Amino acid sequence: MMDAAKRGEIDLIMTKSISRFARNTVDCLNYIREMRAINVEIFFEKENIYSSDPKVDFLLTIMSSIAQEEARNVSENVKWNVQKRFNNSVPIVNHNRFLGYTKDKRGGNLIVVPEEAKIVREIFQMYVSGIGPMKIAKHMESLGATTGAGATKWSMSTVAVILKNEKYIGDLVQQKTLTVDYLSHKKVKNKELAPMYHTENAHEAIIDRETFLLAQRIREDRSKVKVGKDKNLAKYNVTYPFSAFIVCSECGRTLKRRYWNYGTPAQRVMQQCGGYIDGKAHCKAKATYQEMIEGATVKMLNEVFLQEKDIIPNIQKIIKSTIRVSDVEIKIQKLQTQGDELERMISNLIDVQVKNPNLSQEDFNSKYQSLTLQLHNNKTEIRKLEGEYLTNYDTRSRLAKIETTLNNLLEPIQEVDSDTLRSFIYKIISVTPENIVFCVAGTKNYTDKEFSENRHTFEALKPLATGTYHNEKYDKIMNYKVVII
Secondary structure, eight states: OHHHHHTTSOSEEEESOHHHHOSSHHHHHHHHHHHHHTTOEEEETTTTEETTSTTHHHHHHHHHHHHHHHHHHHHHHHHHHHHHHHHTTOOOOOGGGOTTEEEOTTTOOEEEOHHHHHHHHHHHHHHHTTOOHHHHHHHHHHHTOOOTTSOSOOOHHHHHHHHTOGGGGTOEEEOOEEEOOTTTOOEEEOSSSSOOEEETTOSOOSSOHHHHHHHHHHHHHHHTSOOOSSTTSOOOOTTSTTTTTEEETTTOOBEEEEEESTTSTTOEEEEEEHHHHHOTTTOOOOOEEHHHHHHHHHHHIIIIIISOTTHHHHHHHHSGGGGOHHHHHHHHHHHHHHHHHHHHHHHHHHHHHHHSOOSOHHHHHHHHHHHHHHHHHHHHHHHHHHHHHHHHHHHHHHHHHHHHHHHHOOSOOOSOOHHHHHHHOSEEEEEETTEEEEEEOOSOOOOHHHHHHTHHHHHTSOOSEEEEEEETTTTEEEEEEEEEO
């Protein structure tokens, strides 16, 4: 309508009231002035005033402010009512789009829809069995199953929303989002902005808690591997321990699991560079036998971590900074105290200048700029130390995780699983089909891109340990070394 008025298609706008015309005082006055500038009249029926009235700005300021306050009061009342329902564990759910549940007609409680519950159970069982959301979605379409919205078209996101919904184990977590502004009605995720309301066993469960927690664990593991336009960032698949875990020394891309001679007696599982798969022009690295990598990994974990009693002290010795977390914390506290004092001095300087301007403007500006520069440098140093503190804390946590895993291993490792592998090793670099490098995380966290860019530097590091694995089946040897990056 406003655009049409600007194009000359409208010369009079009639509106019921000020509250219907704009959300707030500022918008209301701005629109009126815009229309007034192009000779478009606005008439407010309830208030019986025209925008051409000389007194309209003053009247509108008062009236639109009252309308704005009324909107705020309505918003607060609605908010109070919703929070009261949260406290009473009353589910506020759009059951018309909720697969597996509907609401009873009396109390608004969630009740199970048996036919839909079967679909939900099948989705969870497929997922914890290692089948990804895309394949699950295609399977649901092939069955002719409908989504919560009643559609027969399934997507990965539809499956993902189901897998992370705690209501399927009978729990309620409410106020996950917040309306931050009653005028714009903008919603944001509730990231510690307000309390969430969590009620366990609020209604009948469709999925048992163990299955649900296993699904969340798989989701978390998969989310650790990023997906992006950069082809080095491999798609996740935690069905296999080495998925998106081995980096090609030749081109920096991630190795992928491939079958050779599938369905024949000569079938082999290989790890092959994604660049080579795209074509030899992208990468010339040869494929590596999966069994060779598995065997070398098992031998390395047993010989280096399980049998070597001094491995943790040796790692700590190399990563000296991991024992200085407390020193960094003390420095941060000291700088924060200095920052508080600088802020107090700036505040006092401004107060004195306002109440009793003894300083010339030039002297005031000079002192003010000096103090603000010191405060800026102070905060910059704090941010730097906080980054160092978090990095060192992460390093200590990783070492503690290694120790915990070692203490829980009562016998030698027989096969590699994803959790055990990632407890000890950050990434593996495939140098050649006969040589790999196991990288243990040190004091720095690397993105996939950073790791790829620094792979040759990591390969050249002094080894913490070295070894050789011989596979009798193929009569092949794989050399490995362990480095701290």
